[in-house]
Amino acid sequence: MSSGTARLQAVGxxxxxxxxxxxxxxxxxxxxxxxxxxLTPSRGRAERGRSIGxxxxxxxxxxxxxxxxxxxxxxxxxxRVGEVLIEQGILNADQLGRxxxxxxxxxxxxxxIFTPDLSAVxxxxxxxxxxxxxxxxxxxxxxxxxxxxxxxxxxxxxxxLKIMTGREIRPVVASPEDIEALIGHMNRxxxxxxxxxxxxxxxxxxxxxxxxxxxxxxxxxxxxxILAEAVNTHASDVHFEPGGKDMRVRFRVDGVLSAIATIPxxxxxxxxxxxxxxxxxxxxxxxxxxxxxVTLKVEGRPVDxxxxxxxxxxxxxxxxxxxxxxxxxxxxxxxxxxxxxxxRFERGFSQAYGAVLVTGPTGSGKTxxxxxxxxxxxxxxxxxxxxxxxxxxxxxxxxxxxxxxKAGLTFPVALRSMLRADPDxxxxxxxxxxxxxxxxxxxxxxxxxxxxxxxxxxxxSSITRLTEMGIEPFLTAxxxxxxxxxxxxxxxxxxxKRETVLSAEELNAAGFQTGYELEAYEPVGCARCTGSGYxxxxxxxxxMTISDEIRHLAIAVSSAEExxxxxxxxxxxSLRDDGLAKVAAGVTSLGEVSRVT
Numbered sequence: 001m002s003s004g005t006a007r008l009q010a011v012g013x014x015x016x017x018x019x020x021x022x023x024x025x026x027x028x029x030x031x032x033x034x035x036x037x038x039l040t041p042s043r044g045r046a047e048r049g050r051s052i053g054x055x056x057x058x059x060x061x062x063x064x065x066x067x068x069x070x071x072x073x074x075x076x077x078x079x080r081v082g083e084v085l086i087e088q089g090i091l092n093a094d095q096l097g098r099x100x101x102x103x104x105x106x107x108x109x110x111x112x113i114f115t116p117d118l119s120a121v122x123x124x125x126x127x128x129x130x131x132x133x134x135x136x137x138x139x140x141x142x143x144x145x146x147x148x149x150x151x152x153x154x155x156x157x158x159x160x161l162k163i164m165t166g167r168e169i170r171p172v173v174a175s176p177e178d179i180e181a182l183i184g185h186m187n188r189x190x191x192x193x194x195x196x197x198x199x200x201x202x203x204x205x206x207x208x209x210x211x212x213x214x215x216x217x218x219x220x221x222x223x224x225x226i227l228a229e230a231v232n233t234h235a236s237d238v239h240f241e242p243g244g245k246d247m248r249v250r251f252r253v254d255g256v257l258s259a260i261a262t263i264p265x266x267x268x269x270x271x272x273x274x275x276x277x278x279x280x281x282x283x284x285x286x287x288x289x290x291x292x293x294v295t296l297k298v299e300g301r302p303v304d305x306x307x308x309x310x311x312x313x314x315x316x317x318x319x320x321x322x323x324x325x326x327x328x329x330x331x332x333x334x335x336x337x338x339x340x341x342x343x344r345f346e347r348g349f350s351q352a353y354g355a356v357l358v359t360g361p362t363g364s365g366k367t368x369x370x371x372x373x374x375x376x377x378x379x380x381x382x383x384x385x386x387x388x389x390x391x392x393x394x395x396x397x398x399x400x401x402x403x404x405x406k407a408g409l410t411f412p413v414a415l416r417s418m419l420r421a422d423p424d425x426x427x428x429x430x431x432x433x434x435x436x437x438x439x440x441x442x443x444x445x446x447x448x449x450x451x452x453x454x455x456x457x458x459x460x461s462s463i464t465r466l467t468e469m470g471i472e473p474f475l476t477a478x479x480x481x482x483x484x485x486x487x488x489x490x491x492x493x494x495x496x497k498r499e500t501v502l503s504a505e506e507l508n509a510a511g512f513q514t515g516y517e518l519e520a521y522e523p524v525g526c527a528r529c530t531g532s533g534y535x536x537x538x539x540x541x542x543x544m545t546i547s548d549e550i551r552h553l554a555i556a557v558s559s560a561e562e563x564x565x566x567x568x569x570x571x572x573x574s575l576r577d578d579g580l581a582k583v584a585a586g587v588t589s590l591g592e593v594s595r596v597t
Contacts, residue, residue, distance in 0.1 A: 038113030111178035242315035348482025388429035490534035
């Protein structure tokens with residue numbers, strides 16, 4: 001059979017092909033794996049004799065007269081009806097895609113909202129995607145590959161993709177512009193990947209135990225594509241989580257985890273080994289957790305990545321924390337503190353001696369706040385020494401020590417050594433135990449300014465926490481000058497947030513006893529915020545200055561509630577009060593403040 005005859009036969013079988021897909025969809029009722037926002041399910045099976053023009057009229061995109069005129073114009077110019085309608089401005093590309101999907105009983109995908117699965121995208125190269133004008137975007141529960149296509153009638157392209165990927169193909173319709181944009185994104189990721197590989201090679205991070213053979217090239221490309229996408233989306237963490245059959249990849253963006261990719265079983269060992277090689281870990285050790293670190297240059301920005309391997313019952317997983325220096329090293333004015341709170345904080349770390357503590361749970365931005373203070377203090381006439389585990393961001397002009405348990409360099413040992421090195425300012429990454437707390441407090445009492453973090457829920461609790469760690473109350477009262485408690489709340493997307501009025505009942509239900517309505521904003525969701533309604537994060541703060549009254553309460557071993565009452569009388573705004581002020585300012589939402597506080 002000639003290729004021309006085969007093509008005619010394929011076109012002739014078009015209706016049967018798509019009718020079969022529609023029947024499969026109705027009987028299986030599968031839901032695509034991963035984020036499905038932007039995916040519109042089909043309304044039913046493809047019907048014989050139903051033209052694309054009929055569908056457009058049914059969907060209200062065009063009138064019968066406009067369709068008939070477009071048909072005549074298309075015949076004379078050798079163009080399809082959809083092309084003519086777009087040229088005439090009657091139809092846009094997205095509407096044409098939706099009409100085509102409805103005509104053939106297929107799903108429609110809006111790629112400006114839908115988040116493609118990176119492991120699916122990487123199953124085809126850019127050249128093939130351009131040739132077929134199609135890109136894999138995800139997997140169905142039955143293992144079939146979802147492929148975004150602009151022309152669902154080109155059955156031969158789908159057959160070629162099936163052979164190339166070795167998977168059953170389930171087409172979904174997207175606009176040509178969206179597909180071109182996704183292919184362009186693939187191309188940019190490839191450029192980032194090559195740059196990252198070059199950076200690795202120059203820093204001798206890569207070793208030869210995992211060779212870049214033709215078989216492993218897709219694994220290398222996938223790992224670097226995932227990391228590049230994580231940087232592009234401002235993810236703080238990347239989780240590689242093994243399951244029964246495959247590996248789920250999730251990004252933590254603005255403090256919230258979401259699935260981004262599904263790695264097939266056969267690629268899992270290569271992906272884990274590749275990450276271990278990058279991080280200089282033992283690829284043969286799978287029984288115990290390992291810690292590593294790697295530095296890459298992504299789009300011209302150096303990105304430090306901390307790596308932890310996690311053996312589990314389903315296999316070995318990996319968590320990678322991305323540390324972007326440009327994000328962390330910011331000024332005090334960009335933290336999001338209100339003016340009064342910022343002045344209290346600045347007064348605290350501007351003292352010649354004493355201690356300033358920043359409290360909050362893991363991931364609440366404590367390190368960023370400490371670094372902002374160190375940046376403000378960093379000058380030629382000050383000797384600043386830090387002890388951290390690990391050193392997350394390197395600051396020029398600051399002497400930074402890395403804790404090393406294997407070498408015997410613990411927080412207490414390092415602190416004692418630092419005191420003999422003539423420091424003016426000491427930053428302790430975290431007060432974890434009584435010994436570290438005691439040395440830090442004594443350092444603050446002997447003429448040093450000490451900055452550190454502590455894990456407590458609020459500022460007043462830090463006083464009682466130090467007492468519980470064995471520090472005498474009179475030492476705590478004398479040493480501590482300021483305590484900052486903080487959380488990170490997601491900011492409303494500026495492009496889609498919507499005005500609303502919060503009733504007194506809603507505020508009371510959320511724990512705010514206001515007794516009045518509040519004009520605010522609520523999340524909506526758009527393409528710019530991937531449908532979440534939020535973009536970036538802002539800090540919520542309570543800054544407690546240690547006054548004489550609070551010192552007396554500390555010495556009397558009063559409760560955190562008693563200390564809070566006095567601090568509030570003296571002008572301290574609680575985390576929730578600061579959150580409500582940011583709700584009223586349209587920065588965040590009531591639900592988000594309730595979530596984090």
